[in-house]
Amino acid sequence: MNWFIKRIGQGLFTIFAVASLTFVLIRTMPGSPAQQLAADIRQNQPSLSARQINVMVEQRIGVDPDQPMHEAYMNYMLNLAQGNLGESVNYQEPVADIILRSLPWTAFVMSVSLLFVFIFGIGLGAIMAYREGSKFDVGSSIIAIFLSSVPYYVAAVVMIYVLALELSLFPLSGRYPRGVEPGFTLEFFTGALHHAVLPAASFIVTTWGGFALGMRGNSIQVLGNDYIRVAKLRGLSDRRIALRYVGRNAILPMWTSFLITVGFMFGASIILEEIFTYRGIGYYMFDSIENRDYPVMMGTFLVITVSVVIAVLVADITYGKLDPRVESGGGDESY
Amino acid sequence: MSTHETSQTASTEVPDVADPILEIRDAEVYFDMDRGVSRVLDNVSVDIERGEVLGIVGESGSGKSMLASALLDAVVDPGILSGQITYHPGDGSSVDVLGLEKEQLRQLRWEDISMVFQGAMSSFNPTMKVGGHFEETLEAHDYDVDAGMERARELLSDLYLEPERVLDSFPHELSGGMQQRALIALSVVLEPNVLVMDEPTAALDLLMQRSILSLLEDLKEKYDLTLIFITHDLPLIAELADRLAVMYAFELIEIGTSDEILGDAAHPYTRSLLNATPNLDAPLSEMQAIEGSAPDPVNVPSGCSYHPRCPLADEECVSEDPEFRPTFTENHQAACFHWQDSAEVIPFNIERSDTSEVDDE
Numbered sequence: 083m084n085w086f087i088k089r090i091g092q093g094l095f096t097i098f099a100v101a102s103l104t105f106v107l108i109r110t111m112p113g114s115p116a117q118q119l120a121a122d123i124r125q126n127q128p129s130l131s132a133r134q135i136n137v138m139v140e141q142r143i144g145v146d147p148d149q150p151m152h153e154a155y156m157n158y159m160l161n162l163a164q165g166n167l168g169e170s171v172n173y174q175e176p177v178a179d180i181i182l183r184s185l186p187w188t189a190f191v192m193s194v195s196l197l198f199v200f201i202f203g204i205g206l207g208a209i210m211a212y213r214e215g216s217k218f219d220v221g222s223s224i225i226a227i228f229l230s231s232v233p234y235y236v237a238a239v240v241m242i243y244v245l246a247l248e249l250s251l252f253p254l255s256g257r258y259p260r261g262v263e264p265g266f267t268l269e270f271f272t273g274a275l276h277h278a279v280l281p282a283a284s285f286i287v288t289t290w291g292g293f294a295l296g297m298r299g300n301s302i303q304v305l306g307n308d309y310i311r312v313a314k315l316r317g318l319s320d321r322r323i324a325l326r327y328v329g330r331n332a333i334l335p336m337w338t339s340f341l342i343t344v345g346f347m348f349g350a351s352i353i354l355e356e357i358f359t360y361r362g363i364g365y366y367m368f369d370s371i372e373n374r375d376y377p378v379m380m381g382t383f384l385v386i387t388v389s390v391v392i393a394v395l396v397a398d399i400t401y402g403k404l405d406p407r408v409e410s411g412g413g414d415e416s417y
Numbered sequence: 418m419s420t421h422e423t424s425q426t427a428s429t430e431v432p433d434v435a436d437p438i439l440e441i442r443d444a445e446v447y448f449d450m451d452r453g454v455s456r457v458l459d460n461v462s463v464d465i466e467r468g469e470v471l472g473i474v475g476e477s478g479s480g481k482s483m484l485a486s487a488l489l490d491a492v493v494d495p496g497i498l499s500g501q502i503t504y505h506p507g508d509g510s511s512v513d514v515l516g517l518e519k520e521q522l523r524q525l526r527w528e529d530i531s532m533v534f535q536g537a538m539s540s541f542n543p544t545m546k547v548g549g550h551f552e553e554t555l556e557a558h559d560y561d562v563d564a565g566m567e568r569a570r571e572l573l574s575d576l577y578l579e580p581e582r583v584l585d586s587f588p589h590e591l592s593g594g595m596q597q598r599a600l601i602a603l604s605v606v607l608e609p610n611v612l613v614m615d616e617p618t619a620a621l622d623l624l625m626q627r628s629i630l631s632l633l634e635d636l637k638e639k640y641d642l643t644l645i646f647i648t649h650d651l652p653l654i655a656e657l658a659d660r661l662a663v664m665y666a667f668e669l670i671e672i673g674t675s676d677e678i679l680g681d682a683a684h685p686y687t688r689s690l691l692n693a694t695p696n697l698d699a700p701l702s703e704m705q706a707i708e709g710s711a712p713d714p715v716n717v718p719s720g721c722s723y724h725p726r727c728p729l730a731d732e733e734c735v736s737e738d739p740e741f742r743p744t745f746t747e748n749h750q751a752a753c754f755h756w757q758d759s760a761e762v763i764p765f766n767i768e769r770s771d772t773s774e775v776d777d778e
C-alpha cells in the first residue's frame with residue numbers, strides 16, 4: 083500500500099511540477115503573454131484603467147501582471163486546484179468548457195486506434211512467431227518495419243489524398259456529419275465513426291508494426307522456454323499453451339509500452355487533428371498556439387500532461403497486478 | 418560413419434533383466450546440419466527393469482539427455498529418432514512407443530512415462546500459480562481433479578513441502594529446492610510407472626541434492642516407480658541406483674550394478690571418470706582429469722570412439738568398434754576390447770568398493 087501511495091504521490095508531484103512550469107513559462111516568455119494580453123485589452127478598450135486591465139488579464143489567464151511573483155503563483159495554483167483554467171482569449175469562454183467539449187473526441191479516436199493497434203499488433207505478431215521463418219513471417223516483418231518508419235502525419239496526408247480526395251470514401255475533415263444532431267442516435271454514432279476512421283487509421287497503420295515486431299520477438303523468446311516444452315509433454319492443448327503460456331507471457335512485457343503509446347498519441351493528436359480539422363484537444367492546442375491563445379494553450383498542455391501521467395501510473399500499477407513476478411516497489415504484498 | 422553398421426549388430430545383445438518395463442533397441446537420434454549429420458544418440462540398446470533405479474552417467478554432451486527425451490519420443494524438433502522402444506505397462510500388453518498416434522502418445526506421456534527436466538526453475542509457467550499447473554495437467558488427461566489435487570497435496574507433503582502454501586505460490590516465490598520438489602510432485606501426479614529424471618539436481622547445492630535423492634527413494638517405494646536418473650555426477654547417483662549405465666560419445670559403453678561399476682569398472686573411460694570425480698573420500702590432489710576432449714557428434718572417431726583418449730588403445734581399437742561384451746559377470750558388460758587390462762593400466766586413486774561409506778546419515 084505504501085508503494086501505491088508513493089506512486090500516486092509521484093504522479094501528483096509531476097502534475098504539480100508541470101503546472102508550476104507552465105506558470106513560469108507564461109510569466110517569463112519573451113513578450114510575456116500576460117503583458118501581451120494587457121496590451122491587447124488596452125488597445126481594444128483604451129478607456130479602462132491599468133488596474134481594470136490587470137483584473138481582466140487575471141480573469142482570462144489567472145495571472146495578474148502587476149502582482150508580485152509569489153502571490154501571482156499562489157493565485158494561479160489555487161485557481162487551477164478549483165478547476166479554473168482561465169478563459170479563452172479567442173473564444174471568449176472558459177478553457178475548461180473547451181477541454182470538456184474536445185477531450186472526448188480525442189479519447190474516442192485514441193480508443194479506436196489503440197484497440198486496433200492491439201488486435202493487429204498482438205495477433206499478427208503471435209502468428210508471425212508461430213510461423214517463424216515462413217514467407218508470411220518475412221513478408222509481415224518487412225511491411226511492419228516499413229510502416230512503423232512512416233511518420234503518422236505522412237500517413238495521414240497520404241490517406242487524405244487517396245481515400246478522401248481521390249476516392250471520396252471518407253470525409254476530409256470534421257468530427258461528425260454536418261446536419262446531424264449530436265446525441266445517442268445511430269446516425270450520429272456511425273457518422274462519428276466514419277469521420278474517425280482516417281485519423282485513427284493514421285495511428286493504426288504506423289503503430290501496429292512496432293507492436294507486431296515486439297510481440298513476435300517476445301513470443302519467439304517465450305516459445306524457446308523450457309516451460310513450453312514441459313507444458314507440451316504434460317499434454318496440454320495447443321490452445322491452452324498458445325493463450326495461457328505463450329500469449330500471456332509475451333503480452334505482459336508489452337503492457338507498459340502499450341500505455342506509453344497512449345501518451346505518444348496525445349502528443350501526436352496535436353498535429354493529426356490539425357491535419358483532419360478534427361476538433362479534439364490537439365486541434366485546440368494547435369489553434370491556440372497559432373492564435374497566441376495562452377489560456378487555452380496552458381489548459382490543453384496541462385490536460386495532455388495529466389493524461390500521460392495517468393497513463394504511466396496506470397501502466398505501473400496494473401503491471402504489478404498482471405505480472406506476479408513484479409513485486410510492488412516497496413516489497414510488500416498488500417495490493 | 419562406418420562405425421554405424423558394426424554397432425548395429427552388437428546392439429541386440431544387452432544384459433538380461435527379468436521383467437523389463439522398457440526395452441530400448443538401436444535408439445538413434447540425428448540432426449541434419451550444414452556441416453554434416455550430427456548423431457547425438459548412437460544405437461543405444463538397453464532394458465530397464467520394472468521397479469529399478471537406473472543411473473545413466475555421462476559427461477555433458479555425451480548424449481544422455483537425448484536418451485531421456487527419446488524415452489518419451491520427445492526429441493526436440495529437427496532431431497530424428499529411430500529405433501525401437503517398447504513399453505510394458507505390466508498387464509501383459511506392450512506398447513510400441515515410437516509407433517504411437519499423436520493422441521496415444523500424448524496420453525502415454527505423463528500418465529505412463531513422466532519426466533523431470535533439468536532446471537526446475539524454468540519448467541513452470543512464471544505467470545501461473547504452482548497449483549494451476551497441477552490442475553491443468555489433471556484436466557488435460559481427464560483425471561478427476563479433486564482426487565488428483567488430493568494426491569498432489571499428499572505428494573507435496575511426502576516431499577516435505579507445505580501443500581497449501583506451495584500450490585498457492587507463484588514459481589518465483591519458491592526456492593530452487595522447493596521448485597524442484599514441486600516439479601517432482603507434478604511429474605508423478607498422474608501416477609506414472611516410469612519417471613525419467615534429467616539432471617534433476619544440477620542447479621542445487623549439495624545438501625539439497627542429497628535430501629532430494631533420499632526423498633526420491635521414499636517416493637519410489639511408495640508409488641512403485643521405475644526411476645531413470647540421468648546425471649554427470651557418478652558418486653551422487655551411485656547411492657540411489659541399482660544399476661549404472663555409462664555413456665560416452667553418444668553410446669552406452671558400460672553397464673552393470675552400481676557395486677560392479679564402482680568396484681570393478683571394466684571400461685577404461687569409466688575408470689578414468691571415477692578417478693576424475695570429486696569424492697568426499699578422495700583428496701583433491703588425487704583427482705585426475707581425463708585428457709583430451711569429448712568428441713564432436715558430427716565427427717565421431719572411427720573404431721572405438723574413445724581411442725584418441727584411451728591409454729590402452731591399439732590398432733584394433735582404431736579400426737573396429739568394440740561390441741558390448743560380458744566382463745566379470747554376465748550382466749556387467751562393457752564395450753571394450755581390452756577390458757581385462759584396464760584395472761592394471763588405470764588403477765583407482767582410492768579404494769571404493771564399499772559405496773556405503775558416503776552415506777548421508
Ligand code: SF4
Nearest residue numbers: 721724727734753754
Ligand atoms: S576398445 Fe580400445 S580404445 Fe576403446 S576403450 Fe577399449 S582399449 Fe580403449
